[in-house]
Amino acid sequence: MKQREPSRKLLALALAPLLGACAASSVVPDPEERDVVRAQKLDAQADLSRLKHGRDRFVHRCSSCHDLPSPRDLKPEEW
Numbered sequence: 001m002k003q004r005e006p007s008r009k010l011l012a013l014a015l016a017p018l019l020g021a022c023a024a025s026s027v028v029p030d031p032e033e034r035d036v037v038r039a040q041k042l043d044a045q046a047d048l049s050r051l052k053h054g055r056d057r058f059v060h061r062c063s064s065c066h067d068l069p070s071p072r073d074l075k076p077e078e079w
Contacts, residue, residue, distance in 0.1 A: 027068050028059050042076065 031051035039046035062068060071079075 027070055028055055029070070029072075031055055 036048050
């Protein structure tokens with residue numbers, strides 16, 4: 001019996017979350033040292049690795065359902 005190839009629609013549905021995460025990654029910049037300085041004003045324990053971890057969680061967990069705003073588009077109290 002010949003196996004059917006997956007339809008393009010099915011393939012697109014399967015890849016959509018991955019593509020969304022890729023697009024989201026380009027919208028949300030990687031944190032830099034200047035972001036650490038700013039974050040430490042609110043949390044003395046903030047460091048680059050914690051900011052990177054937070055960015056990765058934000059991108060991967062939220063982008064599957066939402067368009068992600070750039071963190072710089074919102075004020076800290078809006079987050």
